Amino acid sequence: MSDIYLDNAATTPLDPRVLEVMLPYLGEKYGNPSSFHSKGKVATDALREARESIATVLHVRPDEILFTSGGTESDNLAILGYARMNKQFGTHIITTSFEHHAVLEAAMRLEKKEGFRVTYLTPDREGMIDPKQVADALCDDTILVSIMYANNEVGTIQPIAEIGNSIQKFRAEKNLSHLVFHTDACQATAYLDMNIEKLHVDMLTMNGPKIYGPKGTGLLYVKRGIKLEPLMFGGAQEKGIRPGTEDVAGIIGLAKALELVQKERVAETARLIPFRDQLIDGILGSIKRTRLNGSRENRLPNNVNISFIDIEGEALLLYLDAAGIYASTGSACTSASLDPSHVILALGFPYEVAHGSMRFSLGHETTKEDIEFVLKTLPPLVATLRSLSPVSVDEKYWL
Numbered sequence: 001m002s003d004i005y006l007d008n009a010a011t012t013p014l015d016p017r018v019l020e021v022m023l024p025y026l027g028e029k030y031g032n033p034s035s036f037h038s039k040g041k042v043a044t045d046a047l048r049e050a051r052e053s054i055a056t057v058l059h060v061r062p063d064e065i066l067f068t069s070g071g072t073e074s075d076n077l078a079i080l081g082y083a084r085m086n087k088q089f090g091t092h093i094i095t096t097s098f099e100h101h102a103v104l105e106a107a108m109r110l111e112k113k114e115g116f117r118v119t120y121l122t123p124d125r126e127g128m129i130d131p132k133q134v135a136d137a138l139c140d141d142t143i144l145v146s147i148m149y150a151n152n153e154v155g156t157i158q159p160i161a162e163i164g165n166s167i168q169k170f171r172a173e174k175n176l177s178h179l180v181f182h183t184d185a186c187q188a189t190a191y192l193d194m195n196i197e198k199l200h201v202d203m204l205t206m207n208g209p210k211i212y213g214p215k216g217t218g219l220l221y222v223k224r225g226i227k228l229e230p231l232m233f234g235g236a237q238e239k240g241i242r243p244g245t246e247d248v249a250g251i252i253g254l255a256k257a258l259e260l261v262q263k264e265r266v267a268e269t270a271r272l273i274p275f276r277d278q279l280i281d282g283i284l285g286s287i288k289r290t291r292l293n294g295s296r297e298n299r300l301p302n303n304v305n306i307s308f309i310d311i312e313g314e315a316l317l318l319y320l321d322a323a324g325i326y327a328s329t330g331s332a333c334t335s336a337s338l339d340p341s342h343v344i345l346a347l348g349f350p351y352e353v354a355h356g357s358m359r360f361s362l363g364h365e366t367t368k369e370d371i372e373f374v375l376k377t378l379p380p381l382v383a384t385l386r387s388l389s390p391v392s393v394d395e396k397y398w399l
Contacts, residue, residue, distance in 0.1 A: 134166060320377070
């Protein structure tokens, strides 16, 4: 029985080096950072050092880092917290139609329930947003733009620095000090430059599970001077914006994981790209009626998203699982839903193509032998499922 994990976009295994630094704070160093005694001070000092470590990697100030429970909370805090606090300055928000649901559903809430107007930019067929689309959508009433750094399903990398630069120029020309730019960088953190000075963003989301860190950890970078309305109440932690006793061990693990992936990202990218391309070329070359979703060039080094025409992705997922290959049909946050991927639909493809999409996301443990085994195993599984399928999609809809 094989054991090939290709679902690293959903979560990654905890790096042993991360676990090592967490262990003392899961044991003898159990103090509450809010306590005024020596055990509390140990936790307080560790929390401060973790915040400083993260700030150094991101090239920001330590007091610009807010710790949260993960990417979803950080996205919600950025979208809901900023919009509600700054509604008096404008009610227009810009995002894209293929963001993570943590951004989309927060924006829809503001639109449907709280009187905001939201522009949803549509990506091209390769999953790219043109900076000109953003510039053209900006208006005097815009207070917030949120565009993800790299898409969680199809892996396309957006020109965030260029978009951020155009937003800054518009803000300066119009004297709109309350226009800010947020990006969800959860999928990008392990592979792309996270120097916030270069990205020209005002808020940024990242989390631990995508970078070989602990689950239930995340952060939101918030540029100094930006005010957010809390989503929770009842404590003074994290400036009162995110109250609740801090997960000291988790935060220490998050800081270590970020340090490691950013230090090793160039080498890991170089290692993974040949495996990624071998998997893409192997599938497209050996299985007819398949298509790559997302950009071939502007793509995360660990992402392979393929639509297998005329079959259901969930069925193929179960067949792969039985063979010891673990992948996904899309975002783990919506895995309980049988709805087709909103990302593939946003690229302009029909439901039948979206239903047949599969995401293979590589990671630290991926080997050449893993890729070869997948390429050997996939064709007969797809052939079997197609022989049972009543669906036949006209090629004009997916070519």
